[in-house]
Amino acid sequence: GAGVSQSPRYKVAKRGQDVALRCDPISGHVSLFWYQQALGQGPEFLTYFQNEAQLDKSGLPSDRFFAERPEGSVSTLKIQRTQQEDSAVYLCASSLVGYEQFFGPGTRLTVL
């Protein structure tokens, strides 16, 4: 059984560029989460999907951040007009509803 996969693993963007980060959850996992992890910190919640419904987006730091999961499986986190403060590792996790969350390898975003 494959785990959570994310792509790309590394992304370098120039300030002002748009980026799209992909997450492929564990097969059958209804819940999907995005977290942002800065160096030396614990992951911080961004948003949560149950199937295709985005039930909580309270952690998205600005309206430049947008996430979708149109068919209830793969999810994309999009960041528009990237800023240096967006540099971080973006982690995706999936779970059965109400159960433990399993993380993907993350995407390390560097904004120059």
Add this chain to the structure above:
Amino acid sequence: QKEVEQNSGPLSVPEGAIASLNCTYSDRGSQSFFWYRQYSGKSPELIMSIYSNGDKEDGRFTAQLNKASQYVSLLIRDSQPSDSATYLCAVNGGNTGFQKLVFGTGTRLLVSP
């Protein structure tokens, strides 16, 4: 006050010793508690979950939960150099919402041969 607090460490223990990692949380309504291990440059890996007061053992790991004191701990017996990593405490439920995890900043553990 942070929602989930951990001593950042590093906590240094010799090989074969017991490592004790501690975590406190502020939301009394929290219901589920997790320990993740994170090696440098890697993503968090779930090692223990605990939902009720008391101890839960899994191999060399024991999680302890005391909801009255809002305290959760992780004991690692017979520590090995390969246990050297950052250990993240995470909670959910209560006012933060049932699904999303709130993490501490992690405790760095160093196990010396």
